Amino acid sequence: MERSSRAVTIAAVAAVGVVIGGVLAPSASAAGVTLRAPSSFGIGPGAVMSTQIDARTASLCTADFVFRGPNALYIGMSAHCAGTGRSEDPSGCTAPTLPLGTEVTISGRGGPESTGRLAYSSWVTMQERGEDDPALCRYNDFALVAVDPADAGLVDPSVPLLGGPTGLDTDGLTPGETVYSFQPNNGGSGVKTGRSVADDGSGRSHQVVITPPGVPGDSGSGFLDADGRAVGVLSTEFLDRNHGNGVADLALALAYADADGGLGTVTLVPGTAPFRSVG
Structure with a gap:
C-alpha cells in the first residue's frame, strides 16, 4: 500500500509515467x-x-x-x-x-x-x-x-529533455521569473514551464505556478531558472494561487547541509547535456 497524499506537503505516491526512449551513450x-x-x-x-x-x-x-x-x-x-x-x-x-x-x-x-x-x-x-x-x-x-x-x-547528472543544470542559482527568484522542471507523474513529456509569484520564509521557499502543477510523486523534483541553473526542490503544494507549488531554495538548503550536515562540502554536479529552454 502506497503512502497517501498530504493536503499541504506532497507525499510522493503516484507511479512514474513516461520512460524516455533512446540508446546507451558513452x-x-x-x-x-x-x-x-x-x-x-x-x-x-x-x-x-x-x-x-x-x-x-x-x-x-x-x-x-x-x-x-x-x-x-x-x-x-x-x-x-x-x-x-x-x-x-x-x-x-x-x-x-x-x-x-x-x-x-x-x-x-x-x-x-x-x-x-x-x-x-x-x-x-x-x-x-x-x-x-x-x-x-x-x-x-x-x-x-x-x-x-x-x-x-x-549516474547521469543531466535533467531529462531540458539538459543542465548549468550551475547553482545563488540569488533566488524574483516575481515573474521563468522556471522549468522535469516532473514525470501526470502525463505528457514531463517538462513543465512556469513562473515565480512570491517568496516565503525570507527566500527559503519560492511560490511558483507551473503548467501542469506538481502532483503527489513529483516531490523532490528539481527546478531550473531561465539560464539552466538549479534553483530549488519541489517541497509543497499550495491550494491557492492557481494551485502553485512551493520550491525550497537549493542554495540555502545546500549551505545548511554544508555547515551542519557532517558530510563536508557538497557541490552540485552540472549536467553533461546543454540546457535548452522551452515554451
Whole structure:
C-alpha cells in the first residue's frame, strides 16, 4: 500500500509515467567521478526515489539533481520523502522521520536500479540541533542519498529533455521569473514551464505556478531558472494561487547541509547535456 497524499506537503505516491526512449551513450568524467553522458539509461534527475516507511507503506518521490562530496556521490530529494508522520502541515523540526542510513531504492530511466542510503536529511539535522526558527523548520526540506560506489557509472547528472543544470542559482527568484522542471507523474513529456509569484520564509521557499502543477510523486523534483541553473526542490503544494507549488531554495538548503550536515562540502554536479529552454 502506497503512502497517501498530504493536503499541504506532497507525499510522493503516484507511479512514474513516461520512460524516455533512446540508446546507451558513452561515459563522461565529472570531477574525478565517472558519470554517464546524456542518455535514456541512467540514474539522476527524474529518477524514482522509493523509501519504505513501514511494512505496508512506501514513499515515492522524484530525484532533483546530482551532488558530490569528499567521499561520495549523492542524489538529492526532499527530506519529507523520508518522513513518517501524517501531519497536515509538518515542521521539519518536529515531524517524525526515518534515520540516516535508511535504504532508498533509486529507479532510473530505461530500467537501471540502485540501492542508496540516506546520508543527509535537513529534518534529522534540524532536530538534532534543536532548531526552532519557524522559517527554517518549515522550508528547509532537502535530503541527500549516497549512491552505491559500484553504481557510480550509472549516474547521469543531466535533467531529462531540458539538459543542465548549468550551475547553482545563488540569488533566488524574483516575481515573474521563468522556471522549468522535469516532473514525470501526470502525463505528457514531463517538462513543465512556469513562473515565480512570491517568496516565503525570507527566500527559503519560492511560490511558483507551473503548467501542469506538481502532483503527489513529483516531490523532490528539481527546478531550473531561465539560464539552466538549479534553483530549488519541489517541497509543497499550495491550494491557492492557481494551485502553485512551493520550491525550497537549493542554495540555502545546500549551505545548511554544508555547515551542519557532517558530510563536508557538497557541490552540485552540472549536467553533461546543454540546457535548452522551452515554451
